[in-house]
Amino acid sequence: MELQHGIIILMGLAMILSAILAMVVKDLISSVVAVGVVSLFASIIYLLLQAPDVAMTEAAIGAGLSTLIFLYALHKTKDAEEEND
Amino acid sequence: MIKKLFAAVLLVFMTVMLYQLYSNITEKSELSGVSRGYAERGASELGTQNIVTSIVVTYRGLDTLGEVSVLFIAATGVAVLLRRRKEDEPAVTAAKRQSSEILQTGTRLLTPIIIMFGVYIFINGHLSPGGGFQGGAVIASAVLLLFLSDINYKINHGLFNVIESFSGVFYVLIGILGLLLFGVNNFLDNRILPLGEFGTILSAGAIPVIYSLVGLKVGTELASIIDNMKKD
Amino acid sequence: MNIIHVIGFILMLIGFWGMLTQKNMIKIVLALAIVETGLQLVMVAFGFIKGRTAPILDSAELVNNPASMIVDPVPQALVLTAIVIGVAVNALMLTFVIRLYQKKKTLSITEYKDLKW
Numbered sequence: 484m485e486l487q488h489g490i491i492i493l494m495g496l497a498m499i500l501s502a503i504l505a506m507v508v509k510d511l512i513s514s515v516v517a518v519g520v521v522s523l524f525a526s527i528i529y530l531l532l533q534a535p536d537v538a539m540t541e542a543a544i545g546a547g548l549s550t551l552i553f554l555y556a557l558h559k560t561k562d563a564e565e566e567n568d
Numbered sequence: 569m570i571k572k573l574f575a576a577v578l579l580v581f582m583t584v585m586l587y588q589l590y591s592n593i594t595e596k597s598e599l600s601g602v603s604r605g606y607a608e609r610g611a612s613e614l615g616t617q618n619i620v621t622s623i624v625v626t627y628r629g630l631d632t633l634g635e636v637s638v639l640f641i642a643a644t645g646v647a648v649l650l651r652r653r654k655e656d657e658p659a660v661t662a663a664k665r666q667s668s669e670i671l672q673t674g675t676r677l678l679t680p681i682i683i684m685f686g687v688y689i690f691i692n693g694h695l696s697p698g699g700g701f702q703g704g705a706v707i708a709s710a711v712l713l714l715f716l717s718d719i720n721y722k723i724n725h726g727l728f729n730v731i732e733s734f735s736g737v738f739y740v741l742i743g744i745l746g747l748l749l750f751g752v753n754n755f756l757d758n759r760i761l762p763l764g765e766f767g768t769i770l771s772a773g774a775i776p777v778i779y780s781l782v783g784l785k786v787g788t789e790l791a792s793i794i795d796n797m798k799k800d
Numbered sequence: 801m802n803i804i805h806v807i808g809f810i811l812m813l814i815g816f817w818g819m820l821t822q823k824n825m826i827k828i829v830l831a832l833a834i835v836e837t838g839l840q841l842v843m844v845a846f847g848f849i850k851g852r853t854a855p856i857l858d859s860a861e862l863v864n865n866p867a868s869m870i871v872d873p874v875p876q877a878l879v880l881t882a883i884v885i886g887v888a889v890n891a892l893m894l895t896f897v898i899r900l901y902q903k904k905k906t907l908s909i910t911e912y913k914d915l916k917w
Contacts, residue, residue: 488803495807502811502834506818511826518830521811525837528804533854533871534844535697536620539689540883541840543705548790549833549887551712555797556826556894560901575820582816586809593805596849599867603847603874607866611857619855619870623877635881642888649895697856701884766863786884793891 487531498524511557519550615763615772616694624699625775625782629743629756636739636785643789643796650796667717675717682710690783694772700779704786711791715798723795732788735781742774742781804845811838823908825897829890836886840879847872 498521505517522545529538599607606623616622624632666672683706690703714721746757756778764771811834818831848871855873857863862870901907 491803491807495803498807499810499814502814505830505834506814506822506827511824514827514830518833521834521837525841528807528841529844532804532844532848533852534847534876534879535854535856536618536699536702537840537844537876537879537883539698539702540705540880543702543709544883544887545837547709548705548712548794549890552793552797552887552891552894553826553830555794556898559797559898560826560907572821575817578820579813579817583813586812590805590809593802593846595802596846596872599849599870599872603872604867606873607855607870611863611866617857619857619866619873620876620880623873624880628877631881635885638885639888642892645892646895649899695858697854701880790887793888797891797894 491528491531494524494528512554515550515553515557518553519546522546522549611766614758614775615766616775617766618694618696618699620697621694621699621775621779622772625693625778626756626758629778632782633740633743633756636736636782639786639789640736643793646793646796650799666719671717675713679710679713682713683707686710686783686787687780690779691776692769693779694775695769700782701786703779703783704788704790707783707787708790708794711787712794715794723791728788728792731784732792735785735788739778739781739785742778804848805842808838808840808842808845811835811841814838823910825900825907825909826894828909829893829897832893833886833890836882840882843875843879843882847875 501517501520501524505514505521508514508517522541526538526541526546529535529541598604606627607619610616610619610622614622614626686703686706688703689698689706690700693699693703711723714723742760743756745760746754749760750757758773758775758778761773761777763773769776815831815833815835815838818834819828822828822831852869852871853862855866855870855876857866857870897907900912904911
């Protein structure tokens, strides 16, 4: 149980740091990938919370498809990327 | 400046609100009423091993119908907003580079396996974690792999429309069948088919059928969202 | 699992901060996605009960006495719905961003002043 607490705290710190990174960093592709990392860690935490159904959904939809839709949207608006935000 | 101040004040309010919520959390040690009912009746009444599936498909089936409708409306919205107009069609499209030989060969090998895995996930929804939504997402990712490996790949819109419409129609028809056979409280009742032996693949009545329809519908809808976002 | 509530609330606050301060429209949509993830974490953590197992009845003792051995399945079913709707709504919002970009060729939200007083 103690070990699991340590893992959860580490993953929580990683999630919070990537969320802040996603908001701070200038490059849009990096921030999309950082949000994908947040979703992926969330799916591991769901597994530790005894919710395997939610973990599968989050890994397949939240971390996979959603990141990809964001990347396609970036591709369609790519001329604006150099602009300061 | 005034905007930043406003944002800071809002954030402080939000923090105070969330802290209030946090300090009122008491750790649970028992299931509360509705959950206890679902947990105790799920296995014997509906024959599902996975209680979450029994809630999503049957007990709260109307919510799932609403969810599928929201997904359908969102997919339609994406398609309508991104449809190509005649006037802003690009005159010359630059020649794109084909993807590599490894990706193309790997895709030919992997696509059937990925689709089969998606089907496995939603057919086993009543036994193991997973179900229509996860399986649909896996099928959509197989379509995505096809898009990535072949730049000229076009999905068969006719086939996709037929699959999507028919699964939606049959989903609603199965729901109404429950109403007709068991009375007004039984929309999407799974007992229209025999419950079968607990824990085997052909059990839990209509739940595998319903989840397969949901999986096909979600898969085709997510694939069409990707297809519309990809077009340039 | 109080740590997970804290993580979820902090993620929500980061997302709200991003939504209020960012200028780039795609970043605003990303911030909303972070808020969603945080909220879903909090909701699943509400249903967790220490020392219990997942709501899948794959052994005889679980089938005989499920109500005292599994975690709360209702928040899990709700979050399952919320994740799928979340990605569809994100896709729709990104579509609006793309359409706006095609009109004005900029992603900065301060350039869209048509309804500003």
